[in-house]
Amino acid sequence: MKNKNKTVSGTDIEQVKRLNAQSGLTYNEAKDLLAKQKAMKSNQGFKN
Structure with missing residues (x-):
């Protein structure tokens, strides 16, 4: 059974999104x- 929330290498996609x-x-x-x-x-130099 494939978990759609993980990459082939096992990274939890939802966790990455939360951390980002x-x-x-x-x-x-x-x-x-x-x-x-x-x-x-730079604009502050032009104020009197």
């Missing part, structure tokens, strides 16, 4: 956040 959801920012989210922070910092 709890892991924090994705690469693209982190990259966007850093870009926004850099833009805000």
Whole structure:
């Protein structure tokens, strides 16, 4: 009997999904956040 929630090697797919959801920012989210922070910092030099 094949368990559809596990890969051929035995990895629990649902557990991986749960852990990924709890892991924090994705690469693209982190990259966007850093870009926004850099833009805000560079704009502070133009304020009086």
